C-alpha cells in the first residue's frame with residue numbers, strides 16, 4: 063500500500079446522502095477476480111446520465127469526492143473502494159460513513175475523511191461555483207482546505223489514530239499482525255476444546 | 268460494574284491489546300463465498316502465506332450462482348470464472364467448500380447455523396455485511412471487506428476498535444400475524460439508516476425472548492440496514508434447543524461444558540449501554556417500504572408519504588428522488604400499489620419457517636395473473652426439507668416458481684433479476700436503486716405480506732385475502 067500524507071486535487075461535489083455501495087458499484091460488476099478495472103462500474107447507473115456530476119468536463123481528472131452523510135452504507139463489497147481508487151480518487155470527504163466502507167478504505171489506502179456537515183456544504187458551494195478547484199486533504203494535519211478569501215474552507219477532519227498511522231506509514235496490516243504471532247499462538251492454546259471446528263467435516267444424520 | 272453480552276464476548280476474544288491501538292480479536296469462524304474472496308486468496312499467494320486455520324474456515328457458493336439447471340455449467344463466463352476461482356482457492360489452501368449441487372450448499376448465513384457451526388459467544392466474520400445474522404445465537408458477528416478477509420485467512424484475527432453498545436428493548440408481544448420482519452422494518456424507519464452507526468446492538472425484551480431462532484435471525488440480519496456493526500441476542504433455551512444434535516454442535520460432556528458457559532452470556536443487571544431504544548411490540552403492524560433505503564417504510568395500512576412532511580432537508584431530497592425512482596405518487600395508499608414480481612428468499616427470510624409461512628398462505632390459492640412469484644430456498648437443505656413437507660407442490664400448484672438455493676434475486680448477480688421498471692415485493696433486506704436488477708423497484712416486505720401480495724397482485728396482508736375455494 064502507498065503511504066498517504068497529503069493530497070491536493072480536483073474535487074467533485076456529490077450532493078447526495080445515503081450513497082450505498084450498491085450505487086457506488088452495482089453487483090453486476092463484482093464478478094471479476096482481480097483488484098483493478100472496476101472504474102467502469104463506478105456509479106454505473108448514474109453515469110449513464112450526461113448531466114451526472116462525474117460526467118461534467120469541469121470535474122475531469124478529479125481525485126477528491128465530497129459526498130453527503132452516510133456514504134458507503136450497505137454491502138461490505140470492497141470493490142466500492144477499488145472502483146473509487148481505480149477511477150482516480152484518493153480521498154472521500156463526508157459527514158458520516160458506513161462502518162465497513164470506512165474500514166475497507168483504511169485497508170486499501172483510500173482516505174475517508176469525516177467532517178462536519180457544514181464543511182461539506184461549504185465545499186459543495188465552492189467547487190460548484192468554481193468547477194476544477196483544488197481541495198487539499200492533509201493527513202498529517204488532519205485538515206481539509208480549499209479556496210481563498212471569503213469563500214475559503216479550512217477545517218479539521220476525523221479519522222481514528224490507528225488508521226491514520228497505518229496510512230501515513232503505508233503499512234500492510236497483515237504483516238503488522240503477523241508480528242504478534244506469539245500472542246495468537248498463546249490465545250489458541252487456551253481456547254476451550256469444545257469450540258466448533260469446520261474440519262473434520264461432520265454431516266447431518 | 269457489570270458488562271453487557273457484547274462486552275463479554277469481546278473480552279473473551281482479545282488476543283492482544285495495547286494503548287492507543289485497536290484490539291486484536293481472535294475469530295472463531297470465518298465464512299467465505301465466491302464474490303469477496305478471490306482478491307484475498309490472491310494476496311496470500313503473492314505473500315506466500317498459508318491459511319492459518321482452515322479448520323475454522325468454511326466456503327460455499329451462493330451470490331453468483333444460478334437457481335435453475337444447477338447441474339449444468341454456469342452459462343455466464345465471468346460468473347463461472349469466479350466460482351471456479353473459489354474452487355481452485357479452496358483446493359489449494361485446504362478450505363472446506365460446499366459447492367453448487369452439494370447438500371450443504373446455500374447462503375453463507377443460512378448454512379452456518381444449520382450445520383451448528385454458529386454458536387453462542389463466538390466471533391463470526393464473513394466478507395458480507397449480513398454476517399450480523401449469526402448474532403441471533405449470542406455471537407459477535409459482523410461483515411468485513413476483502414482486505415480483512417485476507418487478514419483473517421492469514422492470521423485468524425482482526426484488528427478492531429471496541430464499539431459502543433446499544434440496547435433495543437422490545438416490550439410486550441407482537442400482535443398475531445405480525446412478524447419479526449415487520450418489527451425490524453418499523454425499527455429502522457424510526458431510527459434511520461444511520462441510527463446504529465458505530466454500535467453493537469443487543470435486542471432484548473419479551474417479544475425477542477418469545478421468538479424462534481429463525482425470527483431472531485431475521486432481526487439480527489437487518490442490523491446492518493440501520494448501520495449497526497453487529498446485532499445480537501442473548502442465548503437461552505430456544506438457542507440451545509435449536510443447536511442440540513446439529514452436526515457441529517458440541518456432544519456429550521462437551522455439550523454440558525458449552526451450555527454452562529453459554530448460560531453466562533447475558534448482560535449483567537448493572538451493565539450500562541451507551542444508548543437505549545425501547546419499542547412496544549403491540550404497536551407494530553405489517554410494514555412495507557416505499558423508497559430506496561430500508562428506512563423509507565410505512566405501515567401497509569398507510570400511504571406513500573409526502574416529501575415535504577420530512578423535517579430533515581437531506582431526507583426531503585432523498586424522498587423526492589426515491590419517489591421518482593420508484594415511480595410512486597405521494598398519498599397513494601400502499602395497498603393500491605400493484606407488483607409484477609414477488610421474491611421469497613434471501614438470508615433474511617429464506618429459512619424453512621419462512622417457507623412454511625408462505626405456503627400456509629398460498630395453499631389452495633393462485634398467484635395473480637399479473638404477477639410472477641419466485642420462491643428460492645436459502646440452502647439446499649432448506650429446499651430438501653421443504654420438499655419433504657410438500658411445500659414445493661403447494662408453491663407450484665399456486666403458480667409460483669420453485670428454485671435452487673442461493674442469493675438469487677436478493678442482489679441480482681445471477682440471471683434472476685428484475686427488468687427495468689419492474690416492481691417487486693421482496694422478503695430480502697435491501698431496496699436500493701437497482702439492487703434486484705438495473706432499474707428494478709423493490710418493496711421490502713415480510714413473508715406474510717409477500718405471499719398475500721402474490722395472490723392479490725398488489726401489496727396486501729393475509730387479512731385482505733378471501734377464504735380459499737379449496738384447501
Ligand code: SF4
Nearest residue numbers: 397613614674677678
Ligand atoms: S441473500 Fe442477499 S443479503 Fe443475504 S448474503 Fe445473499 S446477497 Fe447478501
